[in-house]
Amino acid sequence: MISRVSAEHPSLLDLSPRELERWLAEQSEDPYRASQILRWISLQTPIAAMSDLPQGLRSRLQDQFTEGYLASDQGIEGEGAVRFLFRLKDGEAVESVRIGEPADYTACLSTQVGCGLRCSFCASGKFGWTRNLTQGEILGQVFALRALTAAQSGLDGWPRHLVYMGMGEPFHNYSATLESVRYLIDPNGINFGARRITISTAGLVPEIYRFAEEDLQVGLAVSLHAPSSELRRSLMPIEEVYPLSRLLKACQTYIEKDRTPPDFRVCPSL
Template identity: 45%
Template sequence: MKQSFYDLNYSDLETVINQNNLNHSAAAVLFNWHYKKKESAQCVDKIAKCSVAFFENNFDFSLPEIDTVHESKNDRTVKFLFKLKDDHKIETVLIPFHNKYSICLSSQVGCAMNCSFCFTGKQGLKRNLTTSEIVGQFIQAWRWLATNRPGEERILNIVFMGQGEPLHNFDAVKKACEIFLSKHGTSIGVQKITISTAGYIPGLKRWSQEIPGVNLALSLHSPFEEKRNELIPINKKYPLGVCPT
């Protein structure tokens, strides 16, 4: 099976290009084409034919398919259900503000945290999303806006608040953040990305060291330890008093 192009951050892409003796300028061209312009066709612009052939032969450029779309008539919120290659489905939401959008991304199929108030938690964790499935939600939602609400394809904030505990799928979420932040692509500001967590301490430690600057939102639900244990069972293992240093 071919590797997804959308699993590569910029430095991974540079490594692939160097290892295969392709022209090093292809990295910036490809990131610009796929993430800034968000083109769906193959990039043939300002790139050598051998590089085009190499990427066509060795990488998969498919993205999660839009299964259903629900548009709210009241507030113009758009809810997408995406179908993944293994038929699992995940939800993504576009939330409008002043003709711009925030996007709420999923990071896992299901969730292991089992919060008592959450339907996703009741399903248990099915699997982690790959980086390509995370950035794919963003690209597909952007393309949907370009087609259905032309002129409004401006997604300025990214929040990891959909299905899953993002810090429990740290590697894929971190790489997705690196792709969103890359100046060669979407170039989203670091302060415009927020990771929401139920308090998964191993991921919190990595966040503070590996993607500093990306915002963190802790879902508190209750300041009282006992109540929090009831609502968010992970709190029994990782109580709020444990400091992520």
């Protein structure tokens, strides 16, 4: 679904591959143009420089869409990771993290500006929740990290793994999070391996049940951070709403759906 955070033209990054194909059909363009455009988008190429598209098509794209690419400074390095701050078009900002060496790194993505869960160990929660990111703003982090890494290393820049563990609770932005995953794993687009993607949750029980029904081979990580409900409550206010007993039951149901068992995390995340 096309999303907007302003009254501007929608971002190309907020179009799903299917929506792009439908738009091209409305323009009487050949279907293969979608793959060409998706490749250019993944490389953060300006519409005007998408050289294998006819000039008329480029003009129509420019008339109806913005590119929506994100940009960052060189990043702050420390403890085996590089943190990048991305400024959004409404002036808000989110952080993404490149973990590991450029040839074999994990990209840690944000899904919200701020976070409303207020876990005691998380800096994002101290500022509260501002808004959800759009599909395009989530994808923009992936493509920007690829471009930054490629420029710095001379490699293609693609991450080995993607983890939705940055700012925000991914399941509080369920639709945009899942739309970005489907975009990335689409075989006619980026074709990123689903098993190389992990979504982390602080323990939103209804969304774990919902996620168990999705036809996706994407990993799930669950932030426990404590072996008992009492201790967890002191660290994570969500324990008051979804206590450990309900959370573990939801995880068991998830496993029974022939899913890979969740990765239970007991140490504070990045």
